[in-house]
Structure formats: C-alpha cells, structure tokens
Amino acid sequence: MGYFSVENLSISFGGIKAVDNISFSVEKNEIFSIIGPNGSGKTTIFNLISGIYKPDDGAVIMEGENLVGKTPDRIAKKGIARTFQNIELFANATVMDNLMLGRHIHMNTGIFTGAFMFGKRSPAAREEVEHREKVEKIIDFLELQSVRDQFVGSLAYGKRKLVEVGRALALEPKVMLLDEPSAGMNTEEKDDLTIWIKDIREDYQMTILLIEHDMNMIMGISDRVFAMQQGKKITLGPPQEVQKHPEVIKAYLGEEGIS
Amino acid sequence: MDMKRSYYEDIELFKSGVILFWTIVFLLVLFTFPLYMSDYALYLLNLIMVYVIVSVGLNILVGSTGQISLGHAGFFAIGAYATVLLMTNLQIPFFIAIIAAAFIAAFFGFILGLPALRLEGPYLTIATLAFGLAIMHVIGHTEFFGGRQGLMAPPLDLGIPQLGWSFVLSSETSKYYLVLIITILMVLFAINILKTKAGRAFVAIRDSDIAAEVIGINLTMYKTLSFAVSAFYAGIGGGLFAFVLGFFDPFTFNLILSIIFIVMIVVGGLGSVMGSITGAALITYLMYDLFKNVNEAPYVGPLFVAFSERWMTITGMDNFNYIALGLVMIGIMLFEPLGMFGAWIRIKKYWKTWPF
Numbered sequence: 346m347g348y349f350s351v352e353n354l355s356i357s358f359g360g361i362k363a364v365d366n367i368s369f370s371v372e373k374n375e376i377f378s379i380i381g382p383n384g385s386g387k388t389t390i391f392n393l394i395s396g397i398y399k400p401d402d403g404a405v406i407m408e409g410e411n412l413v414g415k416t417p418d419r420i421a422k423k424g425i426a427r428t429f430q431n432i433e434l435f436a437n438a439t440v441m442d443n444l445m446l447g448r449h450i451h452m453n454t455g456i457f458t459g460a461f462m463f464g465k466r467s468p469a470a471r472e473e474v475e476h477r478e479k480v481e482k483i484i485d486f487l488e489l490q491s492v493r494d495q496f497v498g499s500l501a502y503g504k505r506k507l508v509e510v511g512r513a514l515a516l517e518p519k520v521m522l523l524d525e526p527s528a529g530m531n532t533e534e535k536d537d538l539t540i541w542i543k544d545i546r547e548d549y550q551m552t553i554l555l556i557e558h559d560m561n562m563i564m565g566i567s568d569r570v571f572a573m574q575q576g577k578k579i580t581l582g583p584p585q586e587v588q589k590h591p592e593v594i595k596a597y598l599g600e601e602g603i604s
Numbered sequence: 605m606d607m608k609r610s611y612y613e614d615i616e617l618f619k620s621g622v623i624l625f626w627t628i629v630f631l632l633v634l635f636t637f638p639l640y641m642s643d644y645a646l647y648l649l650n651l652i653m654v655y656v657i658v659s660v661g662l663n664i665l666v667g668s669t670g671q672i673s674l675g676h677a678g679f680f681a682i683g684a685y686a687t688v689l690l691m692t693n694l695q696i697p698f699f700i701a702i703i704a705a706a707f708i709a710a711f712f713g714f715i716l717g718l719p720a721l722r723l724e725g726p727y728l729t730i731a732t733l734a735f736g737l738a739i740m741h742v743i744g745h746t747e748f749f750g751g752r753q754g755l756m757a758p759p760l761d762l763g764i765p766q767l768g769w770s771f772v773l774s775s776e777t778s779k780y781y782l783v784l785i786i787t788i789l790m791v792l793f794a795i796n797i798l799k800t801k802a803g804r805a806f807v808a809i810r811d812s813d814i815a816a817e818v819i820g821i822n823l824t825m826y827k828t829l830s831f832a833v834s835a836f837y838a839g840i841g842g843g844l845f846a847f848v849l850g851f852f853d854p855f856t857f858n859l860i861l862s863i864i865f866i867v868m869i870v871v872g873g874l875g876s877v878m879g880s881i882t883g884a885a886l887i888t889y890l891m892y893d894l895f896k897n898v899n900e901a902p903y904v905g906p907l908f909v910a911f912s913e914r915w916m917t918i919t920g921m922d923n924f925n926y927i928a929l930g931l932v933m934i935g936i937m938l939f940e941p942l943g944m945f946g947a948w949i950r951i952k953k954y955w956k957t958w959p960f
Binding site: 418420422429433442447449450452469513 | 612615792793794796797799802803804805808810811819821822833875
C-alpha cells in the first residue's frame with residue numbers, strides 16, 4: 346500500500362460499468378498518468394476520488410484513511426485538489442479572485458470579522474494580505490501577471506486551463522489531479538506546462554495524477570502510466586513499456602495497428 | 605494605471621484619492637440634506653434608504669450567490685414586527701430590539717436556505733414565494749401580531765427608558781440621520797463581506813457549484829449563510845421601515861413588495877453593491893414620487909388622466925403609475941441588460957480610453 350491508493354473501485358451507470366474494479370497505488374511525489382481512449386472511465390475515476398460520485402464498491406485511501414463517503418469539500422480539506430477536463434472556473438470573477446478562492450480552506454475570516462474589515466490592521470485585512478502574497482507567488486510561477494485582474498471568462502482557453510492549475514495549486518494539496526491540462530493549448534504552451542508540472546512536483550513536493558492524451562507529454566514526465574479501456578485496467582508500468590504493450594496499441598489504433 | 609505598492613491596496617475601501625474625495629462630497633451632501641429639504645422629501649429619502657438596505661442584502665443572495673428569493677417581503681415583515689413587538693411587549697431598547705429582530709429574520713433565512721440545497725431555479729423561487737405569502741397570512745391572522753389592523757410603532761427611543769435615560773427621535777430630520785448612519789454602516793459591511801472569504805465563496809457557488817465544492821467550499825453552510833445574511837439585511841431594513849411609516853399592516857408586505865425588491869437589484873445591477881443602491885433609489889422614487897403627480901404635468905398630464913379614465917379604471921392614476929414603472933423597467937433591461945451598474949462600467953471604460 347502506497348501513499349495514495351485506489352482499491353477495487355467500481356461504479357456503474359444504468360448497467361454500464363464505467364469503472365470496473367480498478368486498483369492502483371501511487372507513491373509520494375510520483376507523477377502517475379492515466380491513459381485510455383475516450384469514454385474509458387478516466388475522468389470518472391477522478392470524480393470518484395474527489396467525491397463527486399460515490400463508488401458502488403471500493404476504497405480511496407490516502408495516508409491510511411478511507412475517503413469514500415466524504416463530501417467533496419471534506420476531501421479537498423484532506424489535501425486533494427483537482428482540475429476539470431472542461432474547465433470549471435468562476436467565470437465572473439478575476440484571475441486573482443479565482444486563485445484566492447483556492448486559498449478558501451486555509452482562511453479563517455468569518456462573516457463578522459469580514460464585515461469589519463476597516464483599516465489595514467483589522468484581522469480580516471491582515472489575513473487577506475497574507476494570502477494575497479501566497480497567491481501572487483503562484484501568479485509569478487505560472488506567468489499569469491498580465492491577466493491578473495482580468496475576468497476569467499474573457500481569457501483564452503489555454504490561459505484558463507492554466508488558471509485552473511493555479512487554483513488547484515493554491516489549495517496546497519498533497520495530491521493533485523490534473524484532467525487533461527494540456528487540451529486546447531498550443532505546442533509552446535504545452536512545453537511550458539510540461540516544465541511547470543515537473544516544477545510543481547519538485548518545488549511543492551506534490552503527488553500528481555495526470556489524465557492526458559498528448560503522448561509526448563506523457564512520455565516526458567510520467568513515472569508510471571496506467572492504461573485502461575472500457576472501465577478496465579489494461580496495464581500499468583513505466584511509460585516506454587506501456588507504449589509498446591499490444592493491448593494499448595490495439596485500444597488506440599484498432600485491431601490491425603502498427604507499432 | 606496606478607502603481608500599486610502593497611497587496612492591501614487591492615482590498616482597500618477607497619482605492620484612490622479620487623474615489624475618497626467623491627465619497628466625502630456625497631456624504632456631505634447627504635448629511636446636509638435636512639437643511640433645505642421638506643419633511644416629505646426626507647420621508648421619501650428614509651424610504652429609499654430602507655429599501656437600499658434590503659436590496660443590498662438581497663443582492664448578496666440573488667446577485668452574488670445566484671439563489672433567487674421572492675420571499676423577501678417576509679423577512680422585511682419579520683424585521684418590522686419583531687422590532688416593534690420586542691420594544692412594546694418586552695420594553696427592550698431600540699438598538700437591541702432591531703438587532704435581535706434582524707437575527708430572528710436571519711434564523712428564518714437559514715430555515716428557508718435549507719430547501720435551497722435541493723431546489724434550483726424556478727423551484728426555489730416557488731418555495732421562497734410560498735414563504736413570503738405564508739408570513740404575510742400568518743401575521744394577518746394572528747391577534748398577537750395585531751391581525752389585519754396592523755401595528756403602531758412606539759416612539760423611537762434610542763435610550764434605555766428603564767434607566768431613566770431616554771432620547772426620543774420624533775422629527776423626520778432626526779429619523780433621517782438615524783436611518784442614514786445605519787444605511788452607511790450596512791453598505792460598508794456588505795462591501796467588506798463581498799471582498800473577503802465568505803463573499804468570494806458566494807460568487808464561487810453562483811458561477812460553478814461543482815468547482816466550489818472541490819476547492820473545499822461547504823455548499824450547505826454557504827448557501828444557508830447567504831440566505832441568513834440576506835434576511836438579516838431585510839430584518840434591519842424592516843425594523844427601520846416600521847418607524848419610517850409609523851403604522852403598518854400585514855398587507856404592506858405583500859408579494860408585489862418582494863417583486864419590487866427583485867426589480868430594484870435587477871435594474872441597478874446584479875452582484876454589485878453600488879447597483880443595489882442606485883436601483884433602490886430609482887425604483888423607490890419612481891414608485892412613490894415621480895408618477896404620483898403626473899396629472900399636474902403640463903400638456904400631457906390631462907391627456908394621461910383622460911386616457912387612464914377612459915381605458916383603465918376610474919381611479920386611473922395608480923394604474924398609470926405601474927404602467928410607467930413597467931415601461932422604465934423594460935427600457936432599462938432592453939438598453940442596458942446589466943442594469944445601471946453595467947451602464948456605469950461602460951461609461952468608465954469609454955472615458956478611460958477616450959479619445960480612441
């Protein structure tokens with residue numbers, strides 16, 4: 346049993362087994378990628394881990410504690426942050442506010458303390474400034490300075506993906522789930538993102554679960570790759586091995602695939 | 605763009621000297637109003653400010669959190685009745701009574717917030733609507749609350765009569781200052797709330813409740829909190845309203861009033877404190893003053909009256925009042941869907957980039 350593990354996870358939607366008896370275990374500080382064709386249940390696994398769906402069976406265990414049955418906000422407080430495939434940002438708030446929302450679980454200002462934020466020395470203002478400093482570091486790190494005060498809804502797709510990564514980072518999680526972070530980015534942005542993901546792992550000592558379709562990126566940064574199809578595991582191993590696995594090639598390219 | 609030197613400047617109440625200057629000018633004007641205004645004008649301003657408090661609170665719920673309420677007249681009524689009853693029956697001093705009344709309203713807000721966890725959109729609207737109507741009828745059919753006859757507000761005593769220290773406000777001017785100071789405080793609180801943790805959580809729930817949940821926002825807590833805060837504002841507004849009117853009956857707090865509250869914030873601009881203020885001021889003025897004297901308008905006045913009497917009812921003028929109000933609302937929504945605050949943002953942008 347590793348640092349973070351998923352055991353016999355299963356869920357079905359009206360007779361279709363979206364995730365079928367999946368188990369894997371992730372070491373601390375590892376980049377663990379999940380690949381598979383569309384509809385193979387990758388995002389469903391993330392939804393199960395972050396508590397959006399309740400599994401029919403199985404367990405999600407982090408640091409020896411089972412997270413199944415907890416609400417998403419409790420799971421976030423345990424130290425799991427995620428991004429979404431189709432971007433779930435707060436479109437009518439600025440980039441800054443979106444990232445500040447990532448600090449939500451670390452802030453203590455209640456509604457009354459907040460209402461009395463008069464002057465620089467009020468407790469609410471002091472806490473606010475303290476967390477703004479932390480968020481500013483993330484803005485620097487992801488090079489978002491130019492869009493800092495813009496509304497998220499008006500940003501380009503690639504930038505929005507990045508803001509989402511930044512928001513997850515602001516939670517200071519132990520485990521980060523990235524759902525296709527490079528989708529919709531151009532090559533240059535993808536290269537930057539690859540470097541940043543590596544940096545996040547090194548600088549923040551984070552464990553990263555990654556769903557990705559870009560094979561170059563997977564090969565470049567993953568420690569291990571988990572391949573799945575139709576809710577079932579195909580194989581698990583180092584990226585080069587998984588890439589050559591005949592079942593994986595079949596799943597991606599069809600029966601007559603060339604390797 | 606101004607150079608920023610510290611993170612605090614981002615959250616400062618007055619972001620620049622210009623804003624501070626105009627705020628002071630505006631406050632000076634407000635504080636000198638009674639010197640040259642008639643009692644009727646002050647009464648109207650008191651009403652406007654009461655509605656400002658309610659719509660600022662309602663905007664936190666509807667504009668910021670995205671939960672619609674058509675029951676705010678109910679909270680408004682709870683505020684008014686609880687303040688007056690606490691003062692007359694239990695001899696509680698005014699300030700404690702109005703705050704207690706606001707907390708009672710907030711408690712009801714919390715209760716009404718519970719179904720909001722399961723209901724969305726039109727279904728939630730119906731639930732809140734039912735709440736507003738129920739409050740009106742429960743009050744109207746209970747002898748303790750004065751029944752259909754309504755209640756008379758006691759003298760507005762700011763002191764503690766039990767200690768022999770009393771400070772009765774009887775003139776319209778003194779009431780004006782009391783309402784003004786409370787309104788300023790409530791507006792400042794709202795601005796601060798929206799800038800800190802809770803306010804941001806409200807906006808998060810409005811924009812994407814799934815994302816709000818996975819970043820650790822407790823939906824149950826913040827949805828009910830939003831209802832409670834909003835009801836608290838309505839409660840404070842109601843407590844003041846009782847003394848501004850002096851006399852009120854349950855049917856003052858009807859469904860139309862709830863709808864008017866919504867109209868105020870939509871016309872002013874959803875999700876903005878300044879929008880709530882301008883919206884409340886404009887709609888109150890339109891409702892209570894502008895079209896009341898339409899028959900005295902030169903040339904067109906008699907025409908309107910004749911039209912109204914011929915095609916509507918004999919008492920015509922009230923009808924015309926509502927039609928004109930409706931036309932103004934349609935006009936604003938048509939030309940400025942984001943409300944008056946949206947127009948303000950556009951003008952500001954235009955001048956920032958002028959002459960390009």
